[in-house]
Each structure stands twice: as C-alpha cells, then as structure tokens.
Amino acid sequence: MSEASILLLSAIAAVFLLAGFVKGVIGLGLPTVAMGLLGAIMAPAQAAALLIIPSFVTNVWQLVAGPRMWPLLRRLWLMMLGVCAGTWAGAGWLTGEGAGRATVGLGIALVVYALVSLAAVRLHVPARAEPWLSPVVGAATGLITAATGVFVIPAVPYLQALDLDKEALVQALGLSFTVSTVALAAGLARDGAFAAPLAGTSLLALVPALAGMLAGQYLRLRVQPVTFRRWFLLGLLALGAYLTLRPWL
Template sequence: MDTLFPLLTPVELGLAALVAILAGFVKGVVGFAMPLVFVSGLTTFMAPELALAGLILPTLATNALQALRQGFPAAVQSTKEFRVFLAIGGIALLASAQMVRVVPAQMMMAIIGIPVTLFACLQLTGYQIKLSGHSRSVEAVAGAVAGALGGLSGIWGPPTVAYLTALNTPKHDQMRVQGVIYGLGAVALMVAHTGSGVLRAETLGFSLAMLPAAFLGVWIGMSVMDRIDQMVFRRATLFVLCVAGLNLIRRAWFG
C-alpha cells in the first residue's frame, strides 16, 4: 500500500473521496455542514480521530474560497462585524480541543443537538425566532458554544447557522460570514489539533488527498446556490440544520 496513506486501503480512500464530494456539495449550497458530512460519513469505516484529521485541510481551504468570493474587503468587513463571535469562539475551540481525549463529546453533542433541532423545526413550520440586531452578549454565547463543540468534534456549524438565521442574514452575506467564521475557526482547529496530535505526519497526507474532491463538490454546490432565491436558500439551510441537529443527537445517544 502507498506509504502516504498507511492507515487506509485504496477502497477506503475512494469512499472517503466520495464523502468529500458530498460534503463539498452541501457546503456549496448552504455554506456549512462540511465537517458534519465528513465526520458522519468517514466514521462509518475509519477511526474518529482520522476522520477529524481528514476534514481539517479541506475545511480550511474551502472556507477561504467561500469567505473571499465577494472580495477581500467584504471578508474584512464581516470579520469586524462578528469579531466578538470569532474571538470568543476561537478561545473556546482552542481550550476544548485539548480535552478531546478526556471529555465525552456525546454530552456536548446532546446539549447542542437538541436546541438546534428544535430551532430548525420551529422555523420550518413557520414559527419565526428572530434577533433584532446584534447583541454582543448573545454573540459571545453563540461563539463560545460553537467553539467548544468545534474543538471537541470538528463540527461548529449548527450553532453558528442558528445564530445567523435568527439574525435573518441575507443569502450571500450569510455565505460570506460563514466562510469567514469557519475559515478562522479552521485555522484554530488546525493549530489546536497539531498540538493535540490528531494532525500529524501520517494523517496529513490523507487530509491533503481530500482537497480535490472537496473543491469539486463545493464548485457544484455553489453553482446551485447562485440559482436559488432567498426563501429557498433559507429553507434549504434550515433543513440541513435540522438534519445536523438530529445527527448530533444520534451521535450523543449511540456514541
């Protein structure tokens, strides 16, 4: 077997590429859920730590693409606008990543999965939960929750999207903001898990190998996203958010 991938068979590598394409497609359409699809798909045939390592570079690269799609100045403005979320989330992610091997992630997944699922289901049935403008305290709480879950599991999308959806963020703005938030979070995740030992020489090659498939999926997904209106985008986002929440509850229940 190729020494670049000592932990996987060729069949497993091919399956992983298919998972990466699907994860990229979902991200291209709604702006998030790449880690969710990656982890959910890859952990069916590989160790969770290897799956977490595999998603790090694709997540970092595709979020950079998403954040910069409307240009660098727009990305900088989004960074300033959500600076509290980013700062608190980054601190929480770095702290929780160091506890990935000692803190039961199932508990955190249940705590996040249940309210996220309820939020998405209520929104889909027509009950509107809205935030009137930025509240820095709410933003800080949302950032802390997203960062803590991200450090433990590599998945920080659901609480982030719930927060942006409650703010009724326009489609292209939401996509860009998510790219900025997840991109900076992915940098922190890479640094944190280089320190934790999850991303190391034997897993780095696998993460690099997932990049082309992830980019292909994102390109297809973004082409679809450009053709749908705000209401369809919102409902698609809420649907994926509901699935994400249910998956977190499943993982919390079954491990």
C-alpha cells in the same frame, strides 16, 4: 496498499464529495456532513484532522467571494476571539479519554442543529447586545468545536439572528467557519492529532470536496434550495440520532 486501505480512502473521498456538494448547494454543511459520516467509521479526532484542509480552503473561498469581508471582520472580531479562546480551552477533548463521549456530543449537536433549522426559528439580536453576546457565542462555539469538530452551534443561529442580507450572511458564515477551522487545527496540532500522514490525506480530500462544491453550485441554479435543505436537515437529524444512540444499540 491493502484492500482495507483502498476501501477506507474510497469512503473518505465519497464523504468529502457529498459534503462539498451540500456546501455548494446551501452554503454550509461540509464539516457537519463530513464529521457525521466519518465519525461512524473512525475516531472523532481523526475525522476532525481530515476535515482541516478541505474546510479551510472551501471556507476561505466562500469568505473572499464577496465585498463585505472587512466590515464583517470589524463587526464580528469579538466573536472570532471567543471562538479561538473556546477551541483552545477545550483542546484535547477529541483526543483524550472522552473521545467516545465526543461522538455522542457530535450526535447531539447534529440533532440540535437540524431541529432548530427545521423549526425555522427566527431570532433577532439587537445591536446593543452584540458587544457582550458575540464573545459568549464565540466561546460556546469554540468549546463545541473542540469537543465535536462541528462548528455550527450556536454560531449559525446567532449569525442568522443579526439580520444580515443574503450575501453578507454567506460571507459571515465563511469567516466564522474559517476561524473555527484554524483554531481546531491549532488545537489538534498541539495534541499531535494533526500529524503529517493525516495532513497528507486531508490535502487529498480537498480534491473531491472541491469537485462536490462545484457540482453543488451548478445544481443550486437549477433546483429549489429550500427543498434540498429540508431533506438535508432530515438526513442530519437521522444521522445525529444514530451517533447519539450508538453506544446503547
């Protein structure tokens, strides 16, 4: 193995260790951190392919860790269908000629997510609006997932606006991220971007991701998550701005 390959694998391991740590502390952020950092050193489609297995396993873990999975699935199934449809419709954006624009799109998505979260905008979705708004939000999330590999916008603000209690919100995020990961994997596989070599590396990346997640969960009991979350979002804002402006730097 060449020195360059060793350095690349070390960088991938470090990224997933950090991304898993962030997820362990605040319950989300693994795909956002991983795509943001990996997007600076490799093509977006490659970064998204590496994300698949660590994201799937950690999100399933988050989804099944509580008692509300089936009620949430009955409530959010239209949103999940929208995620699948949107991701499938946008499949190929990460692997086609627009891959460079996908990196800029990722940067914009990170900036928007960080600004919305830092502003602590409190939205509320009335129950009567859920039947038509859920599939719209799901489809928009799927399209952004297909273009950037990040599935937090607009899914996370929407789920927060449903006024779920803390544990239900954590599980709802796990459900949304799990479905988004599977839909993204299907789209990448259709375009040949999730082939055996990258799948093997993605499996290896699961180890540092789980280690980071366990460390983050341990630390979550000993630090103020609000403080950590604020600095995390400021870091995402800076990273997103860099990815957005990189073509002109």
